[in-house]
Amino acid sequence: MNQIVENQFVELIKIHQGIVHKVCGMYRRDHDDRKDLFQEIVIQLWKAFPKFRHEAKVSTWIYQISLNVAISDFRKESRKPIRVELSETITNISDNQYDYSIEEKLAVLYQAIDQLSEIEKAIIMLYFEEKNNEEIAEIIGISQNNVRVKMTRIREKLRTLMANTK
Structure with missing residues (x-):
């Protein structure tokens, strides 16, 4: 059962990774920062996946989580001194x-x-x-x-x- 859920999640990410990449590109300009943000978003999507009830479209759910993670990360980064x-x-x-x-x-x-x-x-x-x-x-x-x-x-x-x- 767990392997099935994991496979479903991986397939979902493969299909909708463009959404996550666009969000990362909007909030982070540096390549390494975008990769880190992408990873953090995927982790949060994985944590939220068992609770996803399919009441909204998958793309909407991915956008919501991606934007929430990106905005939280952006706020955290904006508190650091700018060089x-x-x-x-x-x-x-x-x-x-x-x-x-x-x-x-x-x-x-x-x-x-x-x-x-x-x-x-x-x-x-x-x-x-x-x-x-x-x-x-x-x-x-x-x-x-x-x-x-x-x-x-x-x-x-x-x-x-x-x-x-x-």
């Missing part, structure tokens, strides 16, 4: 006269996303995953109306942050 290397500081300096390429616009977008709160990051990530308001509400645990309001505010915040970066 910024000079090269990173230099890449953050922008020239208003410069015509941004698509890659540079994406870099500016990701810099802006990095400045969002944990919950805002989670919502925008799910939005980029083309989840509808109902799915986002279920995963995050807020009402659909609250999702709409937050998305409007997030879009405006991103516009402002990106405009200030250019």
